[in-house]
Amino acid sequence: MSTRRRAPWFLTSPMALVSSTVIVVLVLLAVFAPILWGAAAASADPNAILQGPSAAHPLGTDPLGRDLLLRTLVATRTSLGMALLATLLGAAAGLLLGALPAVLGPRAQRAFGAVINTWLAFPVLLLAMLTVILLGAGSTTAVIALALTMTPSFARLAQTLSSRVGGSEYLAAARMLGVSRGRQFSRYVLPNIAEPVIVNVTISVGGGLLALSSLSFLGVGIQPPDYDWGRMLSEGFAQVYSSPTAIVGPGVMVVVAGIAFGMLGESFASHMRNRGRGRALSAKKLGPAPVATAPAFERPAAGEPLLEVEGLAVSFPGPDGWIRPVQDVSFSIGAGEIVGVVGESGSGKSVTMMSVAQLAPAGAAVTARRLRFAGEDLTGRSARETGKALGTKVGVVFQDSLTALNPALRVGAQLAEVPRVHERASRPEAHRRAVRALADVSIPDAERRAKQFPHEFSGGMRQRALIAMSQIGSPSLIIADEPTTALDVTVQQRVLALLRREVEKTGAAAIVVSHDIAVLAELCQRILVMYAGRIVEDVDVALLAQPERLAHPYTRALAASLPDLDTDRERPLATIPGEPPDLSRPITGCAFAARCAFATDRCREEAPPLRPREDGGAVACWHPQHGGGLRETVETTKAVA
Incomplete structure (x- = not known):
């Protein structure tokens, strides 16, 4: 035809x-x-001065x-x-x-x-x-x-x-x-x-x-x-x-x-x-050539954390003073570890991790008492110096794959930026590296796809392309900001499996930001729970299956709101009553006190520090819970609210 x-x-x-x-x-x-x-136009003719239109001179x-x-x-x-x-x-x-x-x-x-x-x-x-x-x-x-x-x-x-x-x-x-x-x-x-x-x-x-x-x-x-x-x-x-x-x-x-x-x-x-952008290109095979790999980044010594953050704070100027979506955040990530960050919308998850990657929004004031990456102390350095030190050592998978990819560049050209900028690779070599990276994340017909624009990819393929882009420089740390947002369950499962596989293959650490605790439970080894710009609990993911061992009431409430196959469909889903606090106003004491069933006067007057737990992890709570059932905690929280 x-x-x-x-x-x-x-x-x-x-x-x-x-x-x-x-x-x-x-x-x-x-x-x-x-x-x-x-x-002829420049030649003067004394015999034809100021003549009217004629056959010889039409004008x-x-x-x-x-x-x-x-x-x-x-x-x-x-x-x-x-x-x-x-x-x-x-x-x-x-x-x-x-x-x-x-x-x-x-x-x-x-x-x-x-x-x-x-x-x-x-x-x-x-x-x-x-x-x-x-x-x-x-x-x-x-x-x-x-x-x-x-x-x-x-x-x-x-x-x-x-x-x-x-x-x-x-x-x-x-x-x-x-x-x-x-x-x-x-x-x-x-x-x-x-x-x-x-x-x-x-x-x-x-x-x-x-x-x-x-x-x-x-x-x-x-x-x-x-x-x-x-x-x-x-x-x-x-x-x-x-x-x-x-x-x-x-x-x-x-x-x-x-x-x-x-x-x-x-x-x-x-x-x-009126027109639609872009067009599909026919495949054009390149001749066989060896595919170079990016030099592996030197990993820190065994036992030493890959990333150490202490006292991180992010502030934005507002009409009535400073708005502080992130306040005194401290955590560490080990090499090869997958850590999740969970919390309600507005809890400061994405702002925290983007600030670590030196991608804080314009106008943000970012401070930290300590920032150490791969054994190198970055505290006190300017954002430009810190960004240069991190270089390709940190890869980022953004939330919206359509806006995270440059719509004016072909996908392969965007992936090729890393070897071209950092390794001075030739254009053909960088293109081969980009095609290989797309093939590694299971994108079919990678050679042809590399020549297409982002809008010609499906949502799942764009997300896989972002993972390929984050991996092409062999980073030591991957920050994935809600990588499965707007994807259906099947594609979501593939993206999570791909992310886990890439981390296991390269030995890199990963931080996965999500508001869905079920997603993190499938992927991560431990979870950082954030509320109102602070980390309130650092918990091993295995404890999610034993909710009675969760220490912070907020973490318990999050786990309770997660339905499973045994959830009674005749009863309404468990929710956390109330709303998060307004971060444009100073918060006195524990930010969760107004929604907590166990709050006391001390909770409302004094903010609890993040302290280690005896059985591992850490919690910021004056009254950590170690006993009592999950349903009891949630029902009590509802009654007090």
């Missing part, structure tokens, strides 16, 4: 077809008209007897060239001013934003005239003046578009991998804002053409003996009553060219709104 190839979109859109045809004609005139008629002649039609056609190169140059200069400057701060940080964004706002406050005409006064009239001045007036509008557009990219997970991952700022700008920011910018450039060429013609008409643009359509309009205006055809040629060309570029820009915009 044969398939009919779809015609290009601009051939099916009348507006795009007409506008592109006109622009092609204008470009051909700009290229060939000066070659064919340049000399008549000027005061020097030069043919107006030929001059109009020859002026196409100057008029279009100046408009294109000014627009491109304005767009380039605007992109640097508006989009570059996305990779430079919050301070640069605020500073550049202030510059853009100030620039936009100046009237366009005043700015252009000021430029002319400072630099003098001429074609170069006109181009500079127009570029300066276009720059702030392009900057504001780029600033708006790049703000979304600047907060994306895929750009955060690029920073963590040590991708240079120049590469972040060229491969992560620009491709994701290119389409609206291209549309705006196309539309702006028509406006720039009109603006440059206006400057030349006023006598501050191009100067004799050079000429453009605006200069011709200025010269023909003096004889408009005696020979009105003198302004017909350049006037029509300005209008037609401006409308054509505007129509083409609108056609681009309409097409981009």
Whole structure:
């Protein structure tokens, strides 16, 4: 069964077809008209001064007897060239001013934003005239003046578009991998804002053409003996009553060219709104070549924790003071260990682990009394120094696989960033490594899939691609932030099995963040229970099967809310009454006291520290529970609430 190839979109859109045809004609005139008629257009003829339209001169002649039609056609190169140059200069400057701060940080964004706002406050005409006064009239001045007036509008557009990219997970991952700022700008920011910018450039060429013609008409643009359509309009205006055809040629060309570029820009915009992104590529086999493996990171000595965190706190500025979603968090992870982090939404799980990976959200103030990784003390170092020290030693699997992958890059190209940036691998070698990584996580036809975009992957495949990306640099620690969110049970099971297999194969440690304690029970060896920005219990996962041995009332309540096959369907599911505290306000005492059946005055006045338990683990509770059934604890909690 044969398939009919779809015609290009601009051939099916009348507006795009007409506008592109006109622009092609204008470009051909700009290229060939000066070659064919340049000399004739510049030759004065004393015997043909100020003649009206005739067969020899369809638009008549000027005061020097030069043919107006030929001059109009020859002026196409100057008029279009100046408009294109000014627009491109304005767009380039605007992109640097508006989009570059996305990779430079919050301070640069605020500073550049202030510059853009100030620039936009100046009237366009005043700015252009000021430029002319400072630099003098001429074609170069006109181009500079127009570029300066276009720059702030392009900057504001780029600033708006790049703000979304600047907060994306895929750009955060690029920073963590040590991708240079120049590469972040060229491969992560620009491709994701290119389409609206291209549309705006196309539309702006028509406006720039009109603006440059206006400057030349006023006598501050191009100067004799050079000429453009605006200069011709200025010269023909003096004889408009005696020979009105003198302004017909350049006037029509300005209008037609401006409308054509505007129509083409609108056609681009309409097409981009309606079309689906990306396309499937045919497989292209590479020749056999040895697949290099990334150098293994030197593991810490036996018995020494891979990661030690003490007194970690994260704060955000709020309208009524600081909001502290993470407060005094301390824990350690051993090499090869899989540790889960569980808690209700807003308990600080993701913020804590992303801060450890140096991926805290913009504006966050992160402090720690001690941060030690693989035997290296990182306490007191700047975020940039810490990120550089971690490098590829920490891999991250983000929660939303669609936003964690760069939509403008093929999946294979994104995986290849690690060997290309950190190991200076060649492009073919990095591609082979990326294909191998995809194959290792059981993605079928990895060679073809590596050439596809993220939206062409299913949710489960994208999640596996993220695991492959986190593994390609042979990290010592993997942080998985709710890796099974929005996946069905079957795919969830595959992703968990894959994550466990990769950890066992490489010997790396893993931290898995989830609000689902059942998921962690299948995967992890121990669980850190977080509540209101603090770790309230560090418990062995085996104790989940013996809830009477759980010490903290919150952990018991979480376990009680987990249904199983023996759950009585006639009774309502167990829940934790009440709501977590408002972290924008100071919390006195134990944060769980208002929801706890065993709270006393001491609990409400003094926060319990995280203390070791006699039977292993640790708990932050003044009244840890070691006896009594699970149902009794939950029912008592309900009664008190």
